[in-house]
Amino acid sequence: MSPSLLLYRRLLSYVRPYWWAFALAVIGMVIVAAGDVLMAYMVMPIIQKLQHPDPETTLRLPLAVVGVFLLRGLGSFTSEYGMAWTGHRVVFDLRREMIDRLLALPTPFYDTQSSGRLISKFTFDAYQLAAATSSAITTAVRSTLTIAGSLGFLFWLNWKLTLISVVAFPLVAATIKVFEMLSASTALRDKVNDNALYFRKRMTDAGFDIRPGTHPIAPVMLYDAKLAQQFARDLLEEGIYVIGFFFPVVPQGHARIRTQMSAAHTRAHIDRAVEAFVKVGKKLGVLK
Numbered sequence: 058m059s060p061s062l063l064l065y066r067r068l069l070s071y072v073r074p075y076w077w078a079f080a081l082a083v084i085g086m087v088i089v090a091a092g093d094v095l096m097a098y099m100v101m102p103i104i105q106k107l108q109h110p111d112p113e114t115t116l117r118l119p120l121a122v123v124g125v126f127l128l129r130g131l132g133s134f135t136s137e138y139g140m141a142w143t144g145h146r147v148v149f150d151l152r153r154e155m156i157d158r159l160l161a162l163p164t165p166f167y168d169t170q171s172s173g174r175l176i177s178k179f180t181f182d183a184y185q186l187a188a189a190t191s192s193a194i195t196t197a198v199r200s201t202l203t204i205a206g207s208l209g210f211l212f213w214l215n216w217k218l219t220l221i222s223v224v225a226f227p228l229v230a231a232t233i234k235v236f237e238m239l240s241a242s243t244a245l246r247d248k249v250n251d252n253a254l255y256f257r258k259r260m261t262d263a264g265f266d267i268r269p270g271t272h273p274i275a276p277v278m279l280y281d282a283k284l285a286q287q288f289a290r291d292l293l294e295e296g297i298y299v300i301g302f303f304f305p306v307v308p309q310g311h312a313r314i315r316t317q318m319s320a321a322h323t324r325a326h327i328d329r330a331v332e333a334f335v336k337v338g339k340k341l342g343v344l345k
Contacts, residue, residue: 071147078146082139083198088132090202094210095125140195151183245320249273252318252327259331264344276302277314277334279343285312288337295333 072079099121102111155178211219253273260267266278279285285301292299292314303312318327338344 078139082136085132085135086199090206092129094206248320273318282312291337297333
């Protein structure tokens with residue numbers, strides 16, 4: 058378990074004596090989350106019957122909205138007050154333990170510590186720790202309950218469409234994140250381009266026929282299907298994994314070895330691959 062989780066578990070141990078206040082606050086959070094879902098449910102008749110409103114619904118809906126707001130306000134007050142009271146009790150307990158600890162420390166400790174630093178630990182640090190046990194939990198629990206209630210409501214309306222959305226949204230978010238990473242830095246793309254140019258130059262200087270270009274995928278032309286297959290097998294014995302392409306994957310008489318550079322490759326990797334190509338090329342008569 059990470060040190061952060063261990064520290065947080067230790068902080069939660071100070072909340073345990075006040076579990077009843079914490080439970081009351083959680084009940085308030087449930088009421089708030091239910092109020093959010095109810096508000097979405099009550100908006101449906103307005104949207105569905107916008108052009109032809111139902112007189113009875115028009116009379117009852119404002120009262121229902123007021124009732125939901127009152128219920129939500131009661132839940133919000135209960136959760137905020139319960140968590141705030143719990144947080145202040147945790148501050149009190151922490152400060153009491155700190156005082157007990159300070160009274161037991163030897164005099165040389167105070168000679169090496171400034172009074173301002175010790176006062177800060179009582180007035181600021183203890184309060185920050187209490188906020189971590191109350192405010193963070195409030196946000197996490199309330200958000201989780203709201204999301205769970207909203208998802209349940211959406212599945213009740215149309216489970217197929219909701220399931221598609223649940224699957225699609227993470228994929229869209231991941232795609233956006235990838236593009237953000239790529240646009241923020243070009244280091245990986247630059248490394249791929251450098252590796253591709255270096256590999257192509259080394260292979261061309263060695264005497265291999267490489268299709269011109271700058272693409273990371275560099276085909277080593279052998280023009281013979283059997284030769285391409287044998288070349289790939291011999292390279293595998295040298296510890297280099299490549300694939301031989303031949304008809305019908307490529308046009309007749311254009312068999313080749315497919316290679317591809319990546320940003321993870323180093324110059325040492327590329328040099329070793331070129332040496333293996335040269336060794337196998339001389340063995341099979343491709344190079345003289």
